Amino acid sequence: MLFVVMGCSVAFALLAVEVIHRLVRRFTHSGKMYRPGQVFGVLLAAQISLTAYPIDVPVASHALGVALILGGAWLLSALISTLVDVSLSRIRTDVTDNRHARRVHTQITLVRRLTLVVIGVLAMGAILMTFPGARAVGSTVLASAAVIGAVAAFSAQSLLGNLISGLQIAFSDAVRLDDVVVVEGEWGRVEDITLTYVVLHLWDDRRLVLPTSHFLKTPFENWTRTRSALLGTVELDLDWTVPVEAMRQEMRSMLEGSDLWDGRVSVLQVTQATQGFVRVRALVSAADAGKLWDLRCLTREHLVDWVHRQHSGALPQIRTRAVTGVKKAQPTSDQHTDARVFGESVDGTLREQAFAGPKQ
Numbered sequence: 001m002l003f004v005v006m007g008c009s010v011a012f013a014l015l016a017v018e019v020i021h022r023l024v025r026r027f028t029h030s031g032k033m034y035r036p037g038q039v040f041g042v043l044l045a046a047q048i049s050l051t052a053y054p055i056d057v058p059v060a061s062h063a064l065g066v067a068l069i070l071g072g073a074w075l076l077s078a079l080i081s082t083l084v085d086v087s088l089s090r091i092r093t094d095v096t097d098n099r100h101a102r103r104v105h106t107q108i109t110l111v112r113r114l115t116l117v118v119i120g121v122l123a124m125g126a127i128l129m130t131f132p133g134a135r136a137v138g139s140t141v142l143a144s145a146a147v148i149g150a151v152a153a154f155s156a157q158s159l160l161g162n163l164i165s166g167l168q169i170a171f172s173d174a175v176r177l178d179d180v181v182v183v184e185g186e187w188g189r190v191e192d193i194t195l196t197y198v199v200l201h202l203w204d205d206r207r208l209v210l211p212t213s214h215f216l217k218t219p220f221e222n223w224t225r226t227r228s229a230l231l232g233t234v235e236l237d238l239d240w241t242v243p244v245e246a247m248r249q250e251m252r253s254m255l256e257g258s259d260l261w262d263g264r265v266s267v268l269q270v271t272q273a274t275q276g277f278v279r280v281r282a283l284v285s286a287a288d289a290g291k292l293w294d295l296r297c298l299t300r301e302h303l304v305d306w307v308h309r310q311h312s313g314a315l316p317q318i319r320t321r322a323v324t325g326v327k328k329a330q331p332t333s334d335q336h337t338d339a340r341v342f343g344e345s346v347d348g349t350l351r352e353q354a355f356a357g358p359k360q
Contacts, residue, residue, distance in 0.1 A: 006049040013041035073123035165212035182221035242314035
């Protein structure tokens with residue numbers, strides 16, 4: 001009789017899970033809850049059957065209870081992940097100004113991970129409480145909680161510090177997912193933020209993994225904290241004959257024909273004029289860091305090519321001039337041509353005697 005009731009209960013549970021899955025998938029387009037729902041439904045049906053028709057097998061009943069706790073934790077984790085995915089899918093980050101969206105993505109992602117950790121800890125605690133011996137040990141542990149707490153805090157100081165740093169990063173808005181940052185001299189984009197570490201996707205496809213506490217203790221550059229638009233410079237050392245105004249008009253014409261330029265800033269100025277060169281600095285703007293890099297390279301290449309083709313005389317060059325008509329002074333009778341510090345001149349001889357030291 002027990003097996004008949006259990007079989008009917010399991011079949012009904014699987015049917016109910018299938019119906020619920022189809023409804024959930026229609027609205028969320030996610031199937032994360034399907035498998036854990038089946039497992040939890042079967043275990044719940046078996047538990048209800050054993051409650052109605054108890055059997056004298058304590059081990060089986062206890063094992064079923066432990067499995068039911070694990071199945072419930074799995075289903076709850078899948079439910080939270082599904083809700084988070086649905087929420088994040090409605091907040092788009094593939095737009096030009098996505099600062100707020102990236103902030104929400106960062107916070108929700110970290111909160112989800114923290115919630116999953118809490119669910120796992122609670123599930124393990126609930127399983128341990130099903131063992132009578134574990135409850136006795138728990139009483140002993142609580143009696144010495146102060147000592148154990150001190151030891152655990154000392155041992156897990158780094159881990160707890162990173163966990164707290166992860167929460168601070170999530171809600172302080174210092175760094176978010178998809179932010180462009182410069183850390184330890186490396187330029188990259190924030191690919192992932194966990195409770196303990198941050199993964200940067202560097203420009204050359206390497207991954208730089210840093211603890212979350214690093215971003216609270218060490219200064220770093222965030223190029224997209226307020227907005228993604230940036231300014232960049234291009235500097236050229238040219239000859240004094242360079243036509244600055246014509247060069248300025250040429251750069252403006254080039255920028256207007258480029259899709260990389262966002263139309264905000266186009267400035268060309270002489271920032272230095274020393275020795276044999278003048279330093280020309282071009283200041284340009286772009287919508288994001290990637291476009292800015294390409295625009296700076298394009299501006300540099302175009303200006304170098306323009307100077308070479310149109311004004312080759314303005315290329316860097318060193319001038320020399322021969323001086324004629326100046327007679328070389330002839331030494332007098334009391335002068336010598338030897339100009340060495342310690343030489344054959346009178347002054348050189350005196351200097352040699354002064355620095356030679358005592359004679360042997």
